[in-house]
Amino acid sequence: MSTPTIDRAELARQFRTFIDPAFVIEDDETIRPYECDGLSMYCEMPWLVVLPETVEQVQQAMRLCHEHKVPVVARGAGTGLSAGAMPHAEGVVLSLAKFNRILQIDPLARTARLQPGVRNLAISEEAAQYGLYYGPDPSSQIACTIGGNVAENSGGVHCLKYGLTVHNILSVEMVTVEGEKLVVGSDALDGCGMDMLALMTGSEGLLGIVTEVKVRLLPKPEQAQVVMAGFDSVQNAGDAVGGVIAHGIIPGGLEMMDGFAIVAAEDFAQAGYPRDAAALLLCEVDGTAEEVQEHIEQASNLFRSFGATSIRVSQSEEERALLWKGRKSAFPAVGRISPDYYCMDGTIPRRHLAYVLTEMQKMSEHYGLRVANVFHAGDGNMHPLILFDANVPGEFERTEEFGGAILSMCVNVGGCITGEHGVGVEKIRQMAIQFDDLELAQFHALKAAFDPDGLLNPGKGVPALRHCQEYRSLEHKAHAAEA
Amino acid sequence: MADKTQTLQQQVYAALAEERKLSIVGGGSKAFMGRQTDVETTPLNLSEHTGIVDYQPVELVLTVRAGTPLKEIDAALAEHNQCLSFEPPHFSARSTIGGTLACNQSGPGRPWTYSVRDQVLGLRLINGKAEHLHFGGQVMKNVAGYDVSRLQAGALGCLGVITEVSLKVMPRPASSLTLVQVMDLEDAIPYMNQRAGEPKPLTGACWVDGKLYLRLAGAQSAVEATAHHWDGDVLEDAGDFWAALRDQKLDFFAGDAPLWRFSVNSTAANPPMDGDWLVDWGGAQRWYRGEATMGDMEPLAEAAGGQVSLFRGGDRRGEVMHRQAQPLQQIQQRLKQAFDPDGVFNPGRLYSWL
Structure with a gap:
C-alpha cells in the first residue's frame, strides 16, 4: 500500500465541499468513539471520520480517496468482534450510519430493499405486519446493521436451519474503490457468470462499500417451542445433538452451554437452569403446530435416551423467552463475574467437542485463566469466553495467546478460526494456520482484482505473506515447548 | 474410487x-x-x-x-x-x-x-x-x-x-405430497407467491401445461394438515413428476427448439412471448421454448428483475449468458486473470470475453 498524496487538513477541506461539514469529523474528541469497534482492545485514531448521506457522496468520497491513495475503512454500527472496523492511522472512516432507511418491503415477493445502516432487528420488526421476518439473527441484532452483516456474513442462533447472510440476500449495490456504482445479484435467485454476490458477502469491507441490500424474507413460523435438557457430561450432550440431527430433525436453534456458563447465566437471568449440570442444551423447534408437537416429542425422547438428567419443555411464549434469556445473557452474565472477557469464535466438527473442551480446560489451567463455553451446537460454532483482567499487567497478552491456541486447535481438528465474527485484525495471524502461502497469495490476487492499491480496509482479513512464516515458526516452537 | x-x-x-x-x-x-x-x-x-x-x-x-x-x-x-x-x-x-x-x-x-x-x-x-x-x-x-x-x-x-x-x-423429508389443480399462467404466478408466504411446508411450486403443482414435504402431520386446507387433488406418483421436471424429461423439454431460461423476480408478470412456457421455483425460474435472440430476450428478463440464458440449443457461437454490466465484466476479467492468468481453462465457454 502506498502513502497518501494529500495531507489531512486538505483532505478534510475537500470532503467539506460535498459532505455536510458537520459530518466531516476532524477533532479528536468527536473521533474518539470511532477508534475501535466491538473489540475494544484494538484501537487506532483515524485521520478523519466522514458520514455521507447519499450514494453520490459515497462515490465522490471514494474517488477522492482513490485519487490521493487514502485508505478507507467502512463502518456500520461498530458491533463487530474482530476489529474489522478498526480505523487506519492515515485513513478515513466512512460511516454508513446515515443510510438507515428501509426503502421497500414487497410482501408478495417476500423481499426487503434496505439501506446498509438499517439495523438487523428493525427488518423483522417492519416485516412482522406481513407475517414475515428476516432469518439471520446475530446476538448483536438490536444494534448491528445489514451492511455490516453482509461484510461479515453474519449468522446467529437460527442458521443451522435458516442459513447465514449469504443464503438470505438477493442483491447488493456497492461502490468500488474507484467510486463506481454497481449492482451484484438481482431480484432473482441466481444470475449468469461468477457468483459475485457470494464473493462480496463476508469480504469484510476489502472489496467494496455496500450502499444498498435486498434481502429475502421468510414466513414467520406458526409456532416455536423449546426443550431444555441438562446432562452430566459434555460428551452425552454432544452425542444427543448428533442424535437429534441423525433422526432427521433440523431444529430452528440448538445451543449448548458448559457448567461454568450455566451457573453464570442462571445467577444473572434466573431462567431455571439446572445449576449442577455439566452441559445444557436448548433445542428450539419451529414450524406448523403439528410439526412442532411431533418434533418436540421426538427430541425430548432422544435427549432422555442420551442420558439427560433433566428436561423441561416450554409451555408458553413467556417460558420460551425465559429459557432463551439465560442463553442470550450469557455474555453479560460472564461480564458480571469478571472485569473483562474475550469472546472467541472457532468452528469445529461437532464430534470433536468433548476432546476440544477437555483440551481447553487444560489450557485454562496452563494459562491461569478461566473459560466459559457457549456453543452453537447445531453448526459447531464455539464461543469460548476467556475471563481476564486488563488491569493486571500481562494478562491480556496471556489471554490473546490462549485464544490463539484455541483457534489452532480448532483448525487441527478440521475446523476453522472464525465461524461468524470475521478475521479482521484479531485473527489475521491465525489465517496462516488455516491457509498456506499459495492460498493466501490467491486471496491477495483476488483482492487486487477489486482494489489493486489496497486502499479498502488495509491490514485486515488476509495477512501479508512475510508475516505468516514468522507466525508459523512461533507456533511450531510453542508446540515443541509444550511437548 | x-x-x-x-x-x-x-x-x-x-x-x-x-x-x-x-x-x-x-x-x-x-x-x-x-x-x-x-x-x-x-x-x-x-x-x-x-x-x-x-x-x-x-x-x-x-x-x-x-x-x-x-x-x-x-x-x-x-x-x-x-x-x-x-x-x-x-x-x-x-x-x-x-x-x-x-x-x-x-x-x-x-x-x-x-x-x-x-x-x-x-x-x-x-x-x-x-x-x-x-x-x-x-x-x-x-x-x-x-x-x-x-x-x-x-x-x-x-x-x-x-x-x-x-x-x-x-x-430426507419424512413425508411428501403433491397437490395439482388446473390454473392459467397469469393466475398461477401470484397464487404460488401467496402460498410461499404462508408458514407451511411448501417445497415445490411449478406450473406447466395449464396445471399448477404444489409439493408439500416435511413432518407427516404438517404435510397432511396443510393438504387438508389447501386446494388441489393429490397427485399419484408425484416423485416421478418432480424427478422428470428436475431432469428435464417432461414433454415440455422434448424436441430441438431452443430452450431459454429466465431467472427472475418470482412475482414478475410473465414476459410477453407467445409460445410454450414452464414456470418453476415458485415463479423465480421460467423456461421458454422457441427461436429468439439474446438481444430480444435480455430486455424482457431485465423487466422481470433478472437475467436470461440460452440454456440448450440455438446459436451457441454467440453469447448464451445474459450480458454483464461493464464494471462487472471488467472485474470478472480481472478475477479470471487472478486465478487463471494464461487462460488455460474453458476459454470462451462462459462468455466470449473470458
Whole structure:
C-alpha cells in the first residue's frame, strides 16, 4: 500500500465541499468513539471520520480517496468482534450510519430493499405486519446493521436451519474503490457468470462499500417451542445433538452451554437452569403446530435416551423467552463475574467437542485463566469466553495467546478460526494456520482484482505473506515447548 | 474410487508448458451448456477422480471428489436417510457433483431447500498455475478468507478445476405430497407467491401445461394438515413428476427448439412471448421454448428483475449468458486473470470475453 498524496487538513477541506461539514469529523474528541469497534482492545485514531448521506457522496468520497491513495475503512454500527472496523492511522472512516432507511418491503415477493445502516432487528420488526421476518439473527441484532452483516456474513442462533447472510440476500449495490456504482445479484435467485454476490458477502469491507441490500424474507413460523435438557457430561450432550440431527430433525436453534456458563447465566437471568449440570442444551423447534408437537416429542425422547438428567419443555411464549434469556445473557452474565472477557469464535466438527473442551480446560489451567463455553451446537460454532483482567499487567497478552491456541486447535481438528465474527485484525495471524502461502497469495490476487492499491480496509482479513512464516515458526516452537 | 489429483495437476502443468488450452469434463452430461468456440482444447477428464472422502451423517457434512456421479452420492446419503437438498438435475446417469457446482444446477426445491451454491462449505481447486488450493472447510460456519468456493458456482470452470467439494446435506423429508389443480399462467404466478408466504411446508411450486403443482414435504402431520386446507387433488406418483421436471424429461423439454431460461423476480408478470412456457421455483425460474435472440430476450428478463440464458440449443457461437454490466465484466476479467492468468481453462465457454 502506498502513502497518501494529500495531507489531512486538505483532505478534510475537500470532503467539506460535498459532505455536510458537520459530518466531516476532524477533532479528536468527536473521533474518539470511532477508534475501535466491538473489540475494544484494538484501537487506532483515524485521520478523519466522514458520514455521507447519499450514494453520490459515497462515490465522490471514494474517488477522492482513490485519487490521493487514502485508505478507507467502512463502518456500520461498530458491533463487530474482530476489529474489522478498526480505523487506519492515515485513513478515513466512512460511516454508513446515515443510510438507515428501509426503502421497500414487497410482501408478495417476500423481499426487503434496505439501506446498509438499517439495523438487523428493525427488518423483522417492519416485516412482522406481513407475517414475515428476516432469518439471520446475530446476538448483536438490536444494534448491528445489514451492511455490516453482509461484510461479515453474519449468522446467529437460527442458521443451522435458516442459513447465514449469504443464503438470505438477493442483491447488493456497492461502490468500488474507484467510486463506481454497481449492482451484484438481482431480484432473482441466481444470475449468469461468477457468483459475485457470494464473493462480496463476508469480504469484510476489502472489496467494496455496500450502499444498498435486498434481502429475502421468510414466513414467520406458526409456532416455536423449546426443550431444555441438562446432562452430566459434555460428551452425552454432544452425542444427543448428533442424535437429534441423525433422526432427521433440523431444529430452528440448538445451543449448548458448559457448567461454568450455566451457573453464570442462571445467577444473572434466573431462567431455571439446572445449576449442577455439566452441559445444557436448548433445542428450539419451529414450524406448523403439528410439526412442532411431533418434533418436540421426538427430541425430548432422544435427549432422555442420551442420558439427560433433566428436561423441561416450554409451555408458553413467556417460558420460551425465559429459557432463551439465560442463553442470550450469557455474555453479560460472564461480564458480571469478571472485569473483562474475550469472546472467541472457532468452528469445529461437532464430534470433536468433548476432546476440544477437555483440551481447553487444560489450557485454562496452563494459562491461569478461566473459560466459559457457549456453543452453537447445531453448526459447531464455539464461543469460548476467556475471563481476564486488563488491569493486571500481562494478562491480556496471556489471554490473546490462549485464544490463539484455541483457534489452532480448532483448525487441527478440521475446523476453522472464525465461524461468524470475521478475521479482521484479531485473527489475521491465525489465517496462516488455516491457509498456506499459495492460498493466501490467491486471496491477495483476488483482492487486487477489486482494489489493486489496497486502499479498502488495509491490514485486515488476509495477512501479508512475510508475516505468516514468522507466525508459523512461533507456533511450531510453542508446540515443541509444550511437548 | 480413486484420487487422481496428481495426474490432473500434472496435466495442467503440461498444458501450461505446451501452451495448450484445456476443456474440463466430468460426466459430460452438461456438454450442451455454455458457448461453443473454435479454440482448440484438450479435454481434462475428471470422470475417474471419484469417491466419497468423508461423510459424517450426524454432522450433515459430505466431502466428495468432484468426478463422483450424483447417483453414487444419492445412494450413500439414502443409507442414512439424507439427501442433497438442492435436488441436482441428473441430465444423465453420469452427471457429477463437480459439474453440478460449476454449472450451478439446482432442482425444483431450490427456493425452499437451498441451492448447490448455498450448500457448498468448501472445496479444493487447481488454479491456472497448477496449484492445488483449498478454500472454505468442512464446517457449516466459516468466514475465514474470501468465499472462493461459492464463486465457482456458475463460473463453468473458468477459474480452475474443482477437485473436491464439501457440502451440507439434509435429512430426507419424512413425508411428501403433491397437490395439482388446473390454473392459467397469469393466475398461477401470484397464487404460488401467496402460498410461499404462508408458514407451511411448501417445497415445490411449478406450473406447466395449464396445471399448477404444489409439493408439500416435511413432518407427516404438517404435510397432511396443510393438504387438508389447501386446494388441489393429490397427485399419484408425484416423485416421478418432480424427478422428470428436475431432469428435464417432461414433454415440455422434448424436441430441438431452443430452450431459454429466465431467472427472475418470482412475482414478475410473465414476459410477453407467445409460445410454450414452464414456470418453476415458485415463479423465480421460467423456461421458454422457441427461436429468439439474446438481444430480444435480455430486455424482457431485465423487466422481470433478472437475467436470461440460452440454456440448450440455438446459436451457441454467440453469447448464451445474459450480458454483464461493464464494471462487472471488467472485474470478472480481472478475477479470471487472478486465478487463471494464461487462460488455460474453458476459454470462451462462459462468455466470449473470458
